[in-house]
Amino acid sequence: MAEAVTATGVVLDPARPESWSDQGFEALYDISWRDCLEAQAEALRLRFQKMSGQLPAMDKLASKEGITKIDGIEDALPLMFDHRVFKNYPLSLIETRNIPKLHAWLGRLTTHDLSGMDLDGLPTIEAWLDRLDQFGMIVTTSSGTTGKLSFIPRSRTEYPAWERSYMLALHASLGVDPYTDKIETFSPSYRGGHQTALKVQMMFNIFAAGGAEHYHTLYHTHMSADLMSLAGRMQAAEDRGELDRLGLDPALLSARQEMIELARRRPQDLADWFEALFEGYRGKRVKISGLGGDLLRTAIDGSSKGIKPTFAPGSIAFYGGGLKGFKHDLPDWEAYVCEFFGMERLGTCYGMSEVISQSPRCSLGNYHIMPMVVPVLFDADMNPLPRESSQTGRFGFFDLLAQTYWGGFISGDEVTIHWEEDCACGWKQPFVGPAISRYADKDGGDDKITCAGTAKAYDDFLSFVSEG
Amino acid sequence: MSATYEIPIVSRGRVIRPTEDDSVIFNGRGGAEFLAPDPHRHVHDLILGNPVLLTDLMDTPISQIIEFLVEVGKRLRLEDNSFFQESFELGLLAGGLSEPILRSIYERLPAMFDGAVLRDRVEQTIGSAFLDGWVPLESFEGRHRIRAVGTRQLHITAGNVPVVAATTIIGGALTKSDILIKLPSNDPLTASAIARTMIELDASHPVTRHIAVAYWKGGDEAMEQQIVRTTRIDKITAWGGMSSVKHIQKFLHPGLDLIALNPKFSISLIGAEALESEAALDEAATGIAVMSGLMNQTACVNTRLVYVECGEDDDSLARLEDLGRRIAAAYKTLPSFFSTPADAPSLELEAELESAAMENDFYTVIGNTVDGGVIISRFPDRVDFYEQLNNRVVNLVPVADLFDAIKWCNDTTQNVGIYPESLRDRVIGPFALAGVQQFVPLSGGDPAGVYQEFNTNPAGLPHDGIEPMRRSVRWVIDHRPAKGQTARSAIAAQ
Numbered sequence: 001m002a003e004a005v006t007a008t009g010v011v012l013d014p015a016r017p018e019s020w021s022d023q024g025f026e027a028l029y030d031i032s033w034r035d036c037l038e039a040q041a042e043a044l045r046l047r048f049q050k051m052s053g054q055l056p057a058m059d060k061l062a063s064k065e066g067i068t069k070i071d072g073i074e075d076a077l078p079l080m081f082d083h084r085v086f087k088n089y090p091l092s093l094i095e096t097r098n099i100p101k102l103h104a105w106l107g108r109l110t111t112h113d114l115s116g117m118d119l120d121g122l123p124t125i126e127a128w129l130d131r132l133d134q135f136g137m138i139v140t141t142s143s144g145t146t147g148k149l150s151f152i153p154r155s156r157t158e159y160p161a162w163e164r165s166y167m168l169a170l171h172a173s174l175g176v177d178p179y180t181d182k183i184e185t186f187s188p189s190y191r192g193g194h195q196t197a198l199k200v201q202m203m204f205n206i207f208a209a210g211g212a213e214h215y216h217t218l219y220h221t222h223m224s225a226d227l228m229s230l231a232g233r234m235q236a237a238e239d240r241g242e243l244d245r246l247g248l249d250p251a252l253l254s255a256r257q258e259m260i261e262l263a264r265r266r267p268q269d270l271a272d273w274f275e276a277l278f279e280g281y282r283g284k285r286v287k288i289s290g291l292g293g294d295l296l297r298t299a300i301d302g303s304s305k306g307i308k309p310t311f312a313p314g315s316i317a318f319y320g321g322g323l324k325g326f327k328h329d330l331p332d333w334e335a336y337v338c339e340f341f342g343m344e345r346l347g348t349c350y351g352m353s354e355v356i357s358q359s360p361r362c363s364l365g366n367y368h369i370m371p372m373v374v375p376v377l378f379d380a381d382m383n384p385l386p387r388e389s390s391q392t393g394r395f396g397f398f399d400l401l402a403q404t405y406w407g408g409f410i411s412g413d414e415v416t417i418h419w420e421e422d423c424a425c426g427w428k429q430p431f432v433g434p435a436i437s438r439y440a441d442k443d444g445g446d447d448k449i450t451c452a453g454t455a456k457a458y459d460d461f462l463s464f465v466s467e468g
Numbered sequence: 469m470s471a472t473y474e475i476p477i478v479s480r481g482r483v484i485r486p487t488e489d490d491s492v493i494f495n496g497r498g499g500a501e502f503l504a505p506d507p508h509r510h511v512h513d514l515i516l517g518n519p520v521l522l523t524d525l526m527d528t529p530i531s532q533i534i535e536f537l538v539e540v541g542k543r544l545r546l547e548d549n550s551f552f553q554e555s556f557e558l559g560l561l562a563g564g565l566s567e568p569i570l571r572s573i574y575e576r577l578p579a580m581f582d583g584a585v586l587r588d589r590v591e592q593t594i595g596s597a598f599l600d601g602w603v604p605l606e607s608f609e610g611r612h613r614i615r616a617v618g619t620r621q622l623h624i625t626a627g628n629v630p631v632v633a634a635t636t637i638i639g640g641a642l643t644k645s646d647i648l649i650k651l652p653s654n655d656p657l658t659a660s661a662i663a664r665t666m667i668e669l670d671a672s673h674p675v676t677r678h679i680a681v682a683y684w685k686g687g688d689e690a691m692e693q694q695i696v697r698t699t700r701i702d703k704i705t706a707w708g709g710m711s712s713v714k715h716i717q718k719f720l721h722p723g724l725d726l727i728a729l730n731p732k733f734s735i736s737l738i739g740a741e742a743l744e745s746e747a748a749l750d751e752a753a754t755g756i757a758v759m760s761g762l763m764n765q766t767a768c769v770n771t772r773l774v775y776v777e778c779g780e781d782d783d784s785l786a787r788l789e790d791l792g793r794r795i796a797a798a799y800k801t802l803p804s805f806f807s808t809p810a811d812a813p814s815l816e817l818e819a820e821l822e823s824a825a826m827e828n829d830f831y832t833v834i835g836n837t838v839d840g841g842v843i844i845s846r847f848p849d850r851v852d853f854y855e856q857l858n859n860r861v862v863n864l865v866p867v868a869d870l871f872d873a874i875k876w877c878n879d880t881t882q883n884v885g886i887y888p889e890s891l892r893d894r895v896i897g898p899f900a901l902a903g904v905q906q907f908v909p910l911s912g913g914d915p916a917g918v919y920q921e922f923n924t925n926p927a928g929l930p931h932d933g934i935e936p937m938r939r940s941v942r943w944v945i946d947h948r949p950a951k952g953q954t955a956r957s958a959i960a961a962q
Contacts, residue, residue, distance in 0.1 A: 060826050084823040090830050092849035105827070148852060240875075382815075 006035045014042035017372050017400035018161035025172040025360070028370050029427035033387075033419070036371040036429075037073075043400050044374065045070045048079070051406060056108040057085060058406040073374060073398070077384055080376075080396050080408040085109070086142075086150035086354065094149070094229050095246065099128050110153040111404045112137065123249045125149075125225045129194045138203075140196040141225050142353035149229040152196065152353050153405045159203075161401045165357040165372060166204045172368075173347035173360035174316045176287075182210030183287040183316070186217075186277055188270055188294050193223035196353035197320060205289060218273050219262070226252050227259055267297075274298045278309040285312040288341065292319040292348075293326035296333050299340035309341055318347040350432050354409045356401040359432060362425035366418070366433040374398040375430055377417055378410065387430075392416040394439065395432070412439050473558050475504040475656055478663040478681040479513035481671040494685060497653050498561040507684040507691055514680045515620070515700040516646045522618050524674040525644040530596040533641050534586045536666075536675055541581020543665050546574050551664045555630075555657030563654045564628060564766045572805035573630055573763075580634050585927045590642050592928030593937035599644055602946050611948045616941040618644035619702035622695060624686070624716070626707035626729075627655030628766045636705070637662050637679060643940045645703075646678040648695070652708075656683055692716050698723040703940055705729065727939055729932050732768035733855075734759070735877070736885035736910065737870050737895055740777040743787040747913075752887045753794030754801075755910025758918040759885045760862045761799055761807035761840065768882045769922070772857040773850050775873040778866035785832075785846055785866065792834050792842035792864055799840035799860055802915050810859045813837045817861060820853045837861060850876060870895060879903035879933065885910045905933045 006012065010027045012020055017040075020028065048070045051058055058079065062068070065078040089105045092098075099122045107114040117135045122128045132139050138159060142150045154162070167178045176183065185205055192202035209215040227234075230248075234256060237243045243253070262269075277286070288295070295317065302309070323333070330336050334346050350367035351358030359367040369375050377385040377393035385391040395415045399407030414437050421428040473496070477484040486492075486505045494502040507514070516522070525533075546552050556574055560567060579585070590596050594616045597603050604610030621640060626632045633655060640647035649659045659681045666676040684691045695701060696719035704716065705727045720726055736759060742752035759771040776791065778784045799807070814837040824843055825833040831851070835841025840860030843851055851863050867873055870891070881903055886892050887910040896907050912918045928937065 057826070082819055082823065084820065085826075088823050088827050090845070090847060090849055091852050092847060101829070105829075 006031045012036060012039035012043075012371065014039045014046060017043045018158075018403065020372055020400075021161065021164045021168050021357070021370065025168045025370070029172075029368060029429055031371075032421055032428050033369075033371065033430050040371060040374045040398075040400065041072050044073060044076055044398055047400065047402075047407070048076065051111055054111040055406055057081075073376070074384070076398065076408060077376065077396075079406070080398075080410045081406060082410045083150070083354075083412055086152055087148050091148060091229075091233075094125060094226075095233060097122075097124065097249075099125075103128070106132075106139070106151055106153060109151075109405055110137070110155065112155055124252060125229065126194070126222075129225055138199070139194065140199045140353060141194045141228070142196050143228055149225065150353065154356075154402075155404050157404045158356060158401060161372075161403075162356050163204055163207075165370065165401060166200065167208065168370070169349050169351075169358045169360045170208065170318065170347070172362075173349055174287075174318060176314075176316060178204075178208035182208065182214065183285055184281070185209035185215050185287045185289060187215070187288075188218040188273060188290045188298075190219050190221060190223040191217045194225050195223055195228065198223055201289065209287070216277075218269060224252070224255055224259070227256055270294060270298065271301055274302065275307065278302075278307060282310050283312050286315050288315075288317040290319060291321040291323075292333075292337075293321070293323045295319055295337050295341075295346075296323065296326060296328060296330075299337045300328070303340055311342060315341070315343055316347065317341055317343050320348060350415075350436060352411060352413070354411070355397060355399045355407075357399065361433075362423060362427050362431070364423055364425045366423050366425070366431040368423070368427045368429045368431045369397075369417075371429065372400045374400065375417060375432075377415070387419050389420060390416055390418045413437070414439055471499065471561065472501045472503050473554070473656070475502045475651065475683045476660065476664075477505050477507065477510050477513060478660050478667070478679065479510065480516075480678065480680055481667055481676045482513075483664060483667060484510060484513060494653075494683065496562055496656060498563075500558060500561045500656075502653075502656060502683060504683050507682050507688075508694075510682070511691070511694045514648050514682055515695055516678070517700060519620055519646075519702070522620075522644070522646055522678065525618055525646075525678055528644070528674045529600050530590055530642070530644075533644070533675055534583055534590075536670070536673055537581050537586055537638060537641055538583045539669055540662070540666050541578045543669065544578045544581065544662065546571070549661070549665060551657075551661035555655075555661040558657050559630060559655055562627075562656060565764060566808045566811055568804040568808055569763055569806060570630075577630065577634050580631070580638060586638065586642065588927035589638070589937070590928075592926065593935060594643070594941060599642075599941075609950070611950060613946040613948070615944050615946070616643070616938075617944050618646065619940060619942050620646045620700065621648070621703045621705060621940060622701045623647055623649045624704065624706045624708070625649055625652055625655075625659065627652030629763060630655055630658040632707065633658035634662060639937060639940065640679065641675045643937060645940060647680070648701075649679070649681045650686070651681060651683040653683075693719055696720070696724065702942065703727060705936065705940070725939070727934070727936060729936075730880060732880050732882035732905075732932065733773075734769055734771045734883035734885070735873070735881060735904075736771045736774040736887070737873065737891060737899075738774060738776040738791075738887050738910075739870070739891045741888050741890070742776065743778060743784075743791060748888070749787075749791055749794055750798075751911060751913040753791055753798045754913050754915055755885060755887050755918050756862065757795050757798035757802060757840075757860075758807075758915050758922070759883075759908070759910060760795075761802050761860050762919060762922065764807060764810065765858055765860050771883070771885050772862060773854055773876070774862050774864045774885075775867050775870060775876075776864055777868075777870050779868065780847060780866060785844070788864055788866055789832050789834075789844055792832065792844045795842050795862065795864075796835040796840060798915070799835075803919075806919055807860070809840070810838050814856075814859045817853070817856050817858055820851070820856060821861070824851065835861070848872065871898060874898060874902045877902040877904055879905075882906065882932070883908050887911060903933075905930075 008030050010023055010031050061079055070076045093102045099119055103119060129139055136156050138154045140152045171177045187201055190198055192198050206212050206215045237246050349358035349360050357370050357372045359369045361367050374397060376396045377391050378396055379385055379393050385393050395413045396410040415432045417430050417432055419430050423431050484505050486503050490505050491503055492506045496502045559570055598616040602613035602615045605612045623636045625636055663679045663681050696716050703725045707729045708731055736756055738752055742748050756774055776788055778788050818837045821833050824831040830846055832844040837859040842862055844864045848867050850865050854863055883906045884899060884904050885908050889911055909921055
């Protein structure tokens with residue numbers, strides 16, 4: 001199939017979805033998803049064809065489902081990975097730092113041959129991920145509700161399109177083009193790490209800020225993947241007085257102590273850091289980028305102390321990660337944050353670690369999906385819902401920017417997708433919103449009580465009682 | 469399609485049914501709707517504000533209470549008790565048990581009201597003498613006398629097996645206490661059915677007069693704030709851990725005794741001998757299948773994890789898989805009155821099994837969530853999703869030394885199946901200290917026989933590591949003066 005050219009002149013070459021975003025978000029939002037469907041289906045067919053036989057994890061699923069070729073998006077639905085695939089390794093591999101087995105497992109998720117990578121002298125997961133970076137991979141980690149780390153097997157092959165789609169999403173949600181308009185950027189977080197948000201910030205925000213000296217973080221250290229993945233087990237071992245028996249790298253144990261200390265100091269550090277920012281950058285244009293909860297906490301604390309930031313007009317803020325359980329009783333927390341920081345609006349996106357192209361929020365609060373992502377909604381029985389009117393269900397997608405791993409994925413999010421492209425903001429393409437909820441948060445709300453249960457329930461109980 | 473079931477409030481001998489201007493509809497489970505009187509309007513029908521009103525029960529001898537319960541038990545027959553028929557029907561819809569299993573549990577409920585069983589339950593725990601009167605201690609000329617006094621109890625009951633409803637009502641009566649039962653959505657009528665049977669038998673009996681049963685949505689703050697007060701409730705028995713107590717927790721304060729029957733799960737310990745002969749493999753497989761399969765793995769007594777003394781080499785793992793295949797085969801031989809294939813697959817768990825099956829370096833998966841299944845770890849750790857094991861699916865975990873499994877035990881670990889018996893004396897001490905609550909035998913080889921052994925429990929056993937009966941009463945001391953003191957005070961009074 002030749003290049004698809006839409007009525008408005010947008011070119012969607014099915015052989016190179018990574019080039020689609022070169023035309024800018026305005027062009028992509030100017031066309032209907034219906035005009036993209038053919039190119040998307042063809043792109044998906046080509047991806048499958050190219051990866052077949054190269055990607056053991058996908059091959060196994062395809063052979064189980066009896067799929068040898070894809071002629072349309074519907075054909076590919078059984079091939080969507082569920083959230084388990086990127087963390088489908090035994091946790092004990094992490095605890096025992098069995099890097100060779102973990103490495104072999106990761107190798108089955110990517111078309112890159114990882115067998116040539118030297119695995120000597122890797123005491124930690126962090127060191128393994130560092131070396132994977134040197135080898136040409138850009139693996140990011142994500143910890144879901146269970147705390148177990150997912151490893152998203154991206155690589156330098158994905159990098160150019162990843163960068164462009166990120167910049168596009170920033171541009172679309174903030175109205176500022178990061179390629180041409182560099183802004184001093186502040187992020188109340190770690191300097192980096194392999195966790196998706198941190199790695200993305202490190203890779204792209206420094207560029208958007210105009211260089212490392214213009215990118216300011218609360219901490220200069222990196223967040224350790226080992227500590228993230230082992231926090232639960234280390235705490236359990238410490239409770240038993242057996243932390244030394246886990247056989248962990250001493251450096252990791254001291255890093256843990258530092259992290260506990262850091263966590264204890266963090267509210268104060270955060271307040272001090274923001275106050276210095278407010279003082280040092282009065283009248284200057286800044287971009288603040290952080291977790292929604294941190295921005296809100298700062299606004300509430302700052303207001304109570306009578307602090308009022310006075311940045312230059314055109315200052316912007318971007319948040320991710322929602323409020324993460326930060327409790328408040330404000331009817332409109334975003335308006336409160338904007339008011340405090342003196343900004344017109346907050347930019348944000350809908351996305352997750354498993355998808356490259358994030359969906360920016362429009363001026364009316366909806367998240368428009370770019371055509372590099374093919375969204376699919378499922379009902380409770382995992383049947384696809386029709387692409388018409390508004391539908392609510394489980395969000396799945398094919399990420400056409402995934403070039404070296406399989407981009408079909410079913411998320412744990414329940415969303416509403418509006419297929420009629422009737423958002424008054426003027427952007428087309430299917431949009432999500434405004435509410436997004438996680439299926440995992442819905443469990444246990446039905447008043448059903450049983451005597452069977454587990455340590456997790458017990459721990460929840462304990463933490464609840466102790467928080468009392 | 470939704471069916472509407474009437475859930476009346478049972479209030480101390482009266483049945484309050486929903487009426488046109490006093491009703492609310494709750495969304496129940498399994499497509500059922502519950503139509504009930506508005507509980508907010510009946511708080512005073514539910515609670516016993518004045519504890520001295522328990523005098524009638526206090527003055528009723530245990531023997532008479534047992535006589536009454538025995539009569540009640542005789543009427544709890546599914547074939548001719550319309551309340552029971554209705555609660556059975558709704559239980560099938562709202563609960564998680566298949567028809568033959570729920571039927572057999574209902575058929576065995578009357579046996580819980582057997583006179584000898586009830587007497588044992590009292591005598592093995594509190595002792596009727598302490599309930600019927602003041603019992604003098606031997607020291608100090610018997611001047612100190614003790615009595616077990618009834619209390620006002622709120623029970624947030626579990627609904628996965630209707631046994632909980634019966635045991636709660638019996639426990640209330642035998643502790644001469646006033647009980648308020650908050651019905652669970654997964655068994656919304658069994659407790660009401662028993663209480664209404666009592667009303668039919670004798671609405672004015674002191675036991676009947678001290679039972680209230682109602683449904684309200686867990687977490688209804690206006691409701692729970694009214695009820696959970698030290699002036700109205702002395703003890704709360706909460707099954708189900710977080711899901712039942714998270715709402716009432718904010719109303720707890722000193723003076724209110726919370727008896728938390730936390731959710732539990734059970735495990736098995738299998739010695740190396742089990743893999744050494746055909747006969748041993750079969751016997752162990754049958755024991756494990758019964759312990760995980762009874763009541764279709766909906767209860768805390770079901771083994772979900774099975775730790776097997778076994779190496780990690782290919783030969784050893786092949787034998788472990790052999791055990792796994794025999795367990796899966798044994799599920800098919802279990803009598804339907806205690807174990808059946810699931811009515812529907814468990815989608816989440818099925819996805820976990822499929823996902824594990826993709827990684828055959830790490831796991832071997834046999835069976836599924838309808839017929840029952842086994843997931844064999846090929847390294848010494850349980851699956852990360854062990855909390856979701858259900859629908860008769862167990863995880864076999866090879867461990868070099870069974871004591872390695874201690875690190876996975878705590879006080880949420882309820883029963884421990886043991887095979888072979890030669891293990892028992894070696895393991896029970898350390899595992900008891902680690903938090904487990906009961907050791908049970910897996911030997912025998914015959915499904916019905918192993919199951920029978922599981923049900924061979926004397927009355928009055930501890931539960932969840934405590935003695936709920938003794939915990940549910942208030943132990944009161946009557947300290948009398950020495951004989952000489954009595955004389956002097958008499959003189960002083962003159």
